[in-house]
Amino acid sequence: MKYTKITETPSHYNDLDQMDTKTILQSMNDEDKKIAFAVEKVIPQVSKLVDALSERFEKGGRLFYIGAGTSGRLGVLDASEIPPTFGLPHERVVGIIAGGDTAIRKAVENAEDDTQQAWLDLKAHNINTNDVLVGIAASGTTPYVIGGLKMARAENILTACITNNPGSPVTEAVDIAIAVNVGPEFLTGSTRMKSGTSQKLVLNMISTALMIKIGKVKGNKMVNMQLTNDKLVDRGTRYIVEGLGVDYEEAEKLLKTHGSVKNALEAGPK
Structure with a gap:
């Protein structure tokens, strides 16, 4: 053809x-x-x-x-x-x-x-x-x-x-x-x-x-990204601050405890 x-x-x-x-x-x-x-x-x-x-x-x-x-x-x-x-x-x-x-x-x-x-x-x-x-x-x-x-x-x-x-x-x-x-x-x-x-x-x-x-995004955020450097940890922390209304320090602890933004948002603040 x-x-x-x-x-x-x-x-x-x-x-x-x-x-x-x-x-x-x-x-x-x-x-x-x-x-x-x-x-x-x-x-x-x-x-x-x-x-x-x-x-x-x-x-x-x-x-x-x-x-x-x-x-x-x-x-x-x-x-x-x-x-x-x-x-x-x-x-x-x-x-x-x-x-x-x-x-x-x-x-x-x-x-x-x-x-x-x-x-x-x-x-x-x-x-x-x-x-x-x-x-x-x-x-x-x-x-x-x-x-x-x-x-x-x-x-x-x-x-x-x-x-x-x-x-x-x-x-x-x-x-x-x-x-x-x-x-x-x-x-x-x-x-x-x-x-x-x-x-x-x-x-x-x-x-x-x-x-x-397939559920890898929540709202407009990359909630499953790998936390492989300081920039991404900061980004994830800010997502949690915004999503849960907690302060930055608590958000960072939640992120490090749960390993991902998605898990931290689902677990919520203690």
Whole structure:
């Protein structure tokens, strides 16, 4: 099936190397302003995914991200922030990048062209029908991602994708396709720019909405965050001050006694 690869179409701006610094930056910012509006258009698809995810999470299911390059790194980033922010074990949201963890910092040549490796990587985590797999691919053609999604779907695992090319092959390989059309990049083909930013926004929406739905947020507070440094202990203490109406010293004692904001709020003052 023929489709237009929007991420490879020429930039709306010419002669970038002749621009002064302010013009470069203003032009980039003008393009960035379009991203949130493009993401807004895919909210129905994101909503469908979050509802399906929360249903499976309540039964012990997990969320897996797979991707290559920038897309893979963004999936790993989102997954890595779940334990400290929401107190879930690392194995509940897992980010896998083509080429393994080495590829987070250094490109691993040809890793994204292997159609079999993603499924091998997923099988190492014992992925099953309780889980959900989200493939991230700006181009929509990454063999590593498409191969993994096709195998997962064949095993009756719910699949979704985040891409920046509507109608691309990855959208045909999933149950839920999230295709964010941000238009051509400021620097032609550089999908770490608008495409990557849009992927980060969608990932924020997916994981944050999921955590809210499964009870990891109270009001507008991160009540299950890990208390791994002084800043977070202070934040948690202030949440308890606000929630229980106690002074700061008592709130800090409650936090340290009960181990989390949620537990302290539920226990209340003595």
